[in-house]
Amino acid sequence: MKTIDKVNASLNDCIGDLLRKQSDNGSWEFCFEGSSIMTDAYMIILIRTLKWTNEEKLVMALVERIRSKQAPNGSWKVYTDEKESNLSATIEAYFSLLYSGYVTKDDANMLKAERFILDHGGLAKSDWLTKMMLALNGQIKWPTIVKSIPIEIMIIPKWAPINIYNLVGYARAHWIPIIVCSNLDTSVVHEQTPKLSHLPSREEKEEDHRLLDGLKILHHYVKNSVKKLASTPRELQRKAFKNAENYMLDRIEENGTLYSYFSASFFMIYSLMALGYDKDHPIIKNAFWGMKSYLCRNLSGAGDPIFVQNSPSTVWDTALLTGAIINAGVPVHNDAITKAGAYLLSRQHDKYGDWAVNNPDVPPGGWGFSDINTIVPDIDDTTAALRVVTVLAQSDGRYREAWNKGVRWLLSMQNDDGGWSAFEKNTDNYLLSLIPFRYEDRVLFDPSTADLTGRTLYFLGKYTTMSKDSEKIREAIKWLEHHQQEDGSWYGRWGNCYIYGTWAAVTGLKAVGVPSTDPMVGNAVNWLLSIQNRDGGWGESCSSDIRNHYVPLHHSTPSQTAWALDALIASSEKPTPQIEKGIHALTGLMEASDWRTEYPTGAAIPGGYYIHYHSYKYIWPLQTLGNYRNKYGS
Template sequence: MIVKERIQEGMNQIIAALKMDQSQRGSWDYAFETGVATDCYMIILLRTLEINEEKLIQGLAKRIISKQEKNGSWKLFHDENNGNITATVEAYYALLYSGYLPKSDSRLRAARQFILAKGGMEESHLFTKVLLSVTGQQNWPSFFPLPLEILLLPPSFPVNFYSFSEFGRANMAPIMILADRKFQVKSTKSPNLTDLSAYRNPEFFSRNEQDEWRGLASAISEGISHLIGIPGQLHRMATEKAKQYMLDRIEPDGTLFGYFSATFMMIFALLALGYPKNHPVIMKAVKGLMDMECTIDGLPHMQYTTAAVWNTSLISYALQEAGVSPLDFAVKKGNEYLLSRQHYKYGDWVIHNPSGFPGGWGFADMNTVHPDVDDTTASLRSIARMVQSDSSFRQSWDRGVLWVLSMQNDDGGWPAFERNTDSKLLKLLPIDKAEFILADPSSADLTGRTLEFLGAYTNLPKNSEAIRSGVNWLFKNQESNGSWYGRWGICYIYGTWCAVTGLREAGVPSENPSISKASNWLKAIQNGDGGWGESCRSDIKGSYVPLQTSTLTHTAWAVDALIASFDQPTKEIDGGILFMLENLDRDDWTTDYPKGQGMAGNFYIHYHSYRYIFPLLALSHYQKKYIHD
């Protein structure tokens, strides 16, 4: 067993760092870092709109250049094999459009060579193909799988606009407008990217993909054919509905749902609908994106969204788990901030949850219309200790708990944003990663974390229908090796941590075969230095891939899961604790390595807060369970 003083010293070090980083309003605003894609899109947007923010554009260009690999490519994560075609196309385009690098620059020549060797810019991701088409770098395809009229189909139809997840709708609504109008816009500074094309093929989707789609397409067309109205009139109605969908969901900061990609596409969709470049809605949207700028290593980075609520809820909870009083200034300010961000109005989630009542929390600072289950349980954990002594917390608590319970899927698991949006028909769409872009299924991480919250912080009986259904969902969805796939983290270590801690708090004994199998898997993948590490390639491959080195966050997840499983510390647990204590100050690529994802193979997240949050939780849980005065 590790001595109490050493554990406390490590915890105190993290607590001091966290308190130092808290903002004046009470939130923790650690960066939500997502590679260079948003930096690239921002340059392209500003240049297209002819907004000459030269200091920002030059700074973003410097950051993009600083991330280039020796072979000319850009990567999404450290151990991605030779580079990423999509990221390299976006970086090349943005750097050329910035005006700060000529085509003759050796770095751009190397990037161009990499792109052509990988099949040309046509091999990039769907969003990038839309970017290239809307800015006039390639033609719109003759085929696009989603007609605007799908917005007119009722929710009772097998495939309709609300079959898609909230994230899918936010991005697809503007893209559908753009594809429908085949809209293109250039500026006086638009570069020529024809030399990035390995072959002249403007189609987004292969013939095989289109053929697979035909059956579902005909079903949608059949549904549309039964709509009452003149075809041209129906099309105008669908266009208006798509426009209004966007406008009705603009956040107070001007962004669409607070997402960079959705806001970017919305700006171009509004241009396609006839809005001038300087229209107030467009200008406010641009400002909203610019306000998401943060600074990393002295250079600007455009965040995809902000993570203020997520960071604050997790940090405030972790501080309290580590023994910091809920009346401590930092915790109190954090919880006051959280109360100010609870939702009191209905969002799209009500379509599939008509009996639910508002009360959730969202992820970002400026988020008023799309709460999610994970942020809600995280915020509820943070305010839990204040519920008995402060009536304002009690009201928030009751609303939040009821909303979480109302969001359980029919299969027993929990989604992120909306109930029962996992139609198997969506898998027929010829859209790369459609299951991540358009669906919001039950996941092991959401289900496990919700069960952990309900079991540890509410009086809901362990044999209640909600808990039993969630437990059964986890049992059914455990991998054969004992792990669980984590939808929003990297990846199997994350999912296993969520599932194990959830099952234990839901009353599943440690000797249960499911827990034992998970514990044995975690022990088997421990590294020689006592830590754990997992590659983002797990997400792409669909099975566990070791990182070949340890990280603080992966180690904390694994250790915390094992602490939940064993009454006495094991050598694996002590090894993980020692690794964390010896590496709290570690500052290398493993610290920066993504620990979250939003779209396997295309979108990875480095949460700057995780290096503090999860080691603090694991250390505090070790101390609480194993060290007694």
């Protein structure tokens, strides 16, 4: 079969399948599945902590899912090829299973898990989020380096060199509840709480001293700053706790969750109880029901386990799928496109959020990730939605107004260095790396990234009439040029990882007129060709995100194959043998259903949390095959 015939057949099958899956409200509701069992474990822990006895079916379902993910050596992994398994995930699974009451420490699988934890250093060697959970549930003492972050940081003005708003919003939404609990030495323990005293929990002293050096500077700065305020220390502390409480309450979404995240809501519930809220308080109950609404089931077969999403990806999936379907040739007046457009229009933000702290003079106009997200817009969702809105705006004034608001907001969010970050503008105060958190540059802050910058350039070049010589575009190109790796790749923050960043950068550069003869593009193409698998596809390990260089998966995945191909198609006027081979690999992967199609290709916390988007096996192959046909097909 000719390549174009294979492309057409795959496109038709994919589009037909997607149109059948569209919801009545115009959206597509695919699962957002974290690679870790963290959310499942934390749900069990929360239900047991709150002593809510009417959730046994849910607890049993989550217990079964967690147990199904255990490796033969007793551990849990965060991604399939993780060589040493994952200590933090194993601790979270072990504790939650014990807390469920449906397993005991003497069960064979639990003894294996215990041995793995002991062999890898015990509780003391877990990551910080896991340690926070353990401290909240009385399994370890609050680490000194966390208790050293004073609650008074909540009353430091926003204009100060160090203040809580130096953190990006999603980090802030987690750390503020944690700071509240650590300052109050919160520990929620009752008769059903398991005891993990048989597992080592003390940090090595030299590590404490090394990390405390940074915290001492932060602590000294905060305490000296608040001394200048005309209040007693007790009054200042009371005000700081109140500010923390108000911060959380002001950012609760309509479904009860904090910032729309399961994980942030988990810590918020503990902090509200620490501040005196009863466990049956309506705010806590609403938060739980919002978190429970994130339950999802992979509908690929009967008996598939239920799991908890950290934040459903409905807006993201709908925007990308609608754009890909239009790109693949479905008419704009098709009922599916009309319904999807109306859904996206209804989800444009009209509220100010934390993004306005560093960008106060621009009205709202972006889009967020989740259906219930109203205050946390981001650059990626906004450009994805705007690509759909652009097409619909040609015949409908409502969409033209939305387009103007969205583009104005998008352009205003460009960082001073020329790039775009995900959520907030100019949050790159590396003084806050004094807070002891792994990968602080990628987790605490929101710096410009190649994926966000490239995808924004792609939108500006393809969907606006902005001059390619405009200052904003020139500055973004300079940013990409400055941040290209020596091997020709770019690091991608929110996808896995160098293939993702390189695809976004190349397609963005090409969209704004950078020729394929430019060294940036040429070096990137050569790098992509150098890592093509024998089967014609591409695949990258999550380990790349940890090691800060490309690590091959040695297998091909649909998303990564589509990303690499899309960059090559954008850069080549004619289909090359490598592109042809890649297209055949991609169409084959679209028909597969195994671990390769479920391998996480979305990124969140390096080394700790990656994402299997159930929509990605449709979105990116559909986009790439559409581009292939539009450029090379008859």
